[in-house]
Every structure is written in C-alpha cells, then in structure tokens.
Amino acid sequence: MLALALVIPLASGTAQASSPANHVRPADRTVTSSRVLAVPGTVNARDIGGYRTYDGKTTRWGVLYRSETLSRLPPEGVNALAGLGLGSVIDLRTAPEMQADGADRLPAGVTSIVQPVDDTSLFAFIGMVVRSKDPVYQQQQLGAGKADARMEALYRAFVTNPANRAALGAAIRTVANANKPTMFHCSAGKDRTGILADTILRAVGVPASTSEGDYLLSNQLRAASDAALKSQLKAAGFMQDPDLLDPLLQVRSSYLGAFRTQAVADYGSLGNFLTEGLGLDALTLFKLRSRIVG
Template sequence: MEATHDGPGGGAARWVELAEVDNIRDLGGLPVLGGGRTRHGVVFRASTLQDATAGDVELLLGRYRLRTVVDLRGPDEAAREGHGLLADTAVRRVSLPVRRVQALVTDAVPAVRGEGGEAGEAGDAGEAADDTAGFYEGLLDGSGASLVDAARIVADTEQHAVVFHCAVGKDRTGVLAALLLDAVGVPADAIAADYALTAQRVVRIRERLARLPSYRDLPAVEHHYMASKPQVMHHFLDTLRTRHGGAGRWLRERGLTGAELGRLKDVLVAGPES
C-alpha cells in the first residue's frame, strides 16, 4: 500500500487492506484532548462496500468482527448499487441517508459548478474550500436524525464493530467521522489529517466508481470535489463550533442524551495506559 504519514491522523496500521474496497480505515489511534487515543477495532469509515470479494467479507467478519454496516447513501442510490456479498451475511445493515434538506442527485455525485469549464476550474483554493465546506454544512443541516442515530449505533457495544460508508468514503462519511471524533475530543488537526488520507486512494476510488451507474458523472480527480484537503475539514469544523458549539452540543440539541454522549466517549476513547 501507499506509505501513510505518521501525523496526528496517520498511522499505517489504520488502513484496512481489502482486495476490492479502496478506502477503508480504522478510526482508532487518534489523539484525544486531555490524554488517551481513540480505540482501535470499534468503528471504521469506508467507501462503498458493494464490490467486496468473498475474501474481503471473510476478513471483515473474522479479523475485524464486523456486525453493523451503516449505509449513508440515499435510498435510490443504495437500491441501484446494492450491498454486494455482505447482503448474504448476518451483518446488520442500517440505512441512514446523509443528504441536504432538499435532497438532490448531486448529494451522491457533487455537481461541477460553471459551464464549459474543465474539471478543476473552481476558482482559488479558498473558494474551493468554502464551496466544499458549505456542501458539508448542507449535509449536516439536512441529516440530523440520521447522524444522531449513527452516533447511537457507534455508542452501542452490542453492534461493534461498525463500518459506516457512502460512495467515495470522503464527503458524507467525512461529515459523520468529524462529528464522532469532535464529540469525543479529537483535536481538529487530527480530524483534518484523517480526512486528508483519502487523497492517497482517490485515483483508484474514482476508477472503480466511474464504472457504476450511480457515479458516471463523478468529477475528474483534479476537481476540488474529489480532493480531501485538510483546510476543507478545518473550515467545516470551525463552522460546526461557531454555529453550534461543537459536535457534542449539536448531537445533544438533536436528541442524543447526555448518557448516550457519555457512552460514545467511553466506547471510542481509551485511556493513556491502553
């Protein structure tokens, strides 16, 4: 595999190497403010799982003890693309679509703005970051119930290990990952570094998705919607904190109880000695 930097969101051990799933990694091993790190083997973020081979499925169920898949795709998208071999297992599949208030097809494949421009012509880097972060804010605003339910699943040890995924494993998946990690005290630099790791796999992710009906209009790799630059996640987290007081408060205001938030922290955070 590609070398993974050992920054705050890095660590080669976090990648799960599967034959036909391109972007899956453990959210364990990230630093937590006040000490400790996130636990390994509890929750994983991923790109679409529908191409997983029999060997991939065996590895997920065996070594990684997968019990629950949280599908962040839209219902129509999931119906078209399916669940592959995982549909024939005892793994629990939960549909929790992450989309904007007025859901659009482009919530699965973000639209390329402008007319007649080549992919990548999206203004300066600051504008691109603002545009993508704004898209994420729209997903946050339209998906309160789904995101709270996903946090409840992660907080429930009976459902571990949990994998949540969308298509690329960057946007809808990135919003949920950011919420979970911010809620338990992972610093912004580490969340942004984790988000940025998708860039290591983006070429092969796009090559795979472009063969599937739902993603034929996926932007070129060079376009900013296919990038996973850390400043985009920093912008999103800044907005989450200034508008909502952070992920913990956002989740509480949408129905997660204090006890559930406490369990989420207990489940995801290991002490310094662990």
C-alpha cells in the same frame, strides 16, 4: 463525493486501484497494525483506532471502522470483512446511490443500518455534467471555483438540513450502543463518512487537528483510483479536462472547515452541536467515549 463509476458507464475493473502497500490482513491486526484495512474491493477502508485524546488516552483499535461503499466487494472482500467481527454496518448513502450501485455485500450475521445523509443532488449533478461530454459546459459548471463552492455548500448542509442531523445523530447512537465492532460508510468514504468520523473523534476528545488528519488521509488512499478514473474518462471522450473533477474527488480542509464553522455558527460550540443539533444526550456521549476510548 460519489464514486463516478456509479453514474458513468465505464469499463469494468478500472475504477478500483490496487490496494495500497501498507494494507494488512485482518488476521494480522494488533494495536500497532497499519490503519488501512486489507478488504479487496476497497481502497479507503480503515480503522480509527490509535488516535490520542486530550487527556492522553487513545482511541481503541478494532472497534470502529470507516470505509467507502461495500457494494462492490468480491467474495474475498466479504471474507476479509468477516474477519473484523462486525455487528453492524451503517450505510450513509441515499436511495438513488443504492439503486445505482446496489446494496452492501456483507458477511452473514452483520446487520445493515441505512441512515441516508442527503448529498444535495450531487450524485445526479456529476452524472449530468460528465455525460454531457461538452467541455464548455463542464468548465462552466465546475471551473473557476464552482466545484469547490458546491462542495462547501454540501458540507454546510450536513449541519443545516434537519434530516441530515437526525441521520448523523442516529448513526452515533448506534456506535455508542453497539456491543460489537461497527463500520460506517457512504459511496467514496470521504465526505459524509469523513464528517461523521470527525464528529465522533472530536466528541471523544481527539484534537481537531488530529481528526482533520484522519479526514485528509482519504486523498492519499484514493489518489491512484481517482487518477485511473480521470484517465479513463478522458480516453473514453467524456472529458477533455478531467482535472475539473479534482474538487469533487478530493477532500479539502476548506470543506471540513465549512462543516465545523456552520456547526459553531448555528449552535455556538461543538458540545451544543452534539446535544442540540444531533440530539445526543449525556449518557449517549458517555457511552460513546467509553466504547471508543481506552
């Protein structure tokens, strides 16, 4: 989902919540560190290390990170990012998102790799519905399960859209061939970022249930900022019932299930989706596991 601050002119400073209490400074990171990164300007930046695989190994800390957009980082956020030693950042946002929110603010020497994954016009749709300020229209567009259905359709399109598959495959190849830590993100760091993280984790042998837990963690980390955003939308007169946005602001098991089910329906198995759908060869998958799992 897109950060609504990108499409709705809200007062500055209210869309970002304070950092969760379990944030840690990059300099303090060890193999037992908190998963959540202390990068000012983000609420959903984290390490995907520490997950056990089927064969009893563990994904490495400090190798692969996921986040929301990095376009609103203050200088101290850029400095915190520099402490991660990143070589590249993969940006999954579309051109309209980047035009609205700006390019990532990255430390010197970090390469930005743009691999846009289509949002099925969700960015434009959210802006249109919220800016209408019409509670009847908003109910018609988002109520009675329509917002949930739209999100499930978005997740299925991650599989059915050839350009999406190409972008996801290219992103995974970048991770597999990297020689420095890598970060990937979209706008809110939960949908496109979530399915890329899920695909990578399962590809290297992390159980589906564990990977789903990583996916659902976005709800916890984004809860405060989402609540603040809804409160402001109501106070500003954009929405009488901002809870209509919950299906768009949250991640849900049914969304991830739609993605996984579509991949199996189209390709028969996760393995076939990786090789036939995403175009990943055996050597790339070997490199990916060698890179991520220790």
